[in-house]
Amino acid sequence: MTRDELQEKIVVILVDEFEFENPGFTDNLRDDHGFDSIDAIELLAKIEEILGFQISRKEKEKAMSIRTINDILDYIETIQAAHKS
Template identity: 35%
Template structure:
């Protein structure tokens, strides 16, 4: 899966499943501060990632992930394994 495909899938579920405004979805957008993703949303994200990308998110691996770009980097590192 290419980086573009990952970013498109992430963008798609942020808009469709979490109802985040499309204009807020930018690489440097902060997941909590800019996109408004809270702990309940994160539970949904875990399920969505497992379904769309085929791996489980480990909370400890997400500790340093702040921006959308870092989130896509994380997914890319896992999909490539």
């Protein structure tokens, strides 16, 4: 899956499931959209569905420091690459 495809899916999820309004890729998720650790845990379950494999507990812990949509995309690409290798 390309970054653009991922980006599209993530934005749809954030708007439909997490009540985001006009999300920007560099917005601070917590400050601008009230996105917190519980949201992050729910988003990780959605990401697992997109990727089709389970994310390890350690990788999930790293997701708690995500701040922007770009960070989410970087994070997904990193775990995708790790999973392939």
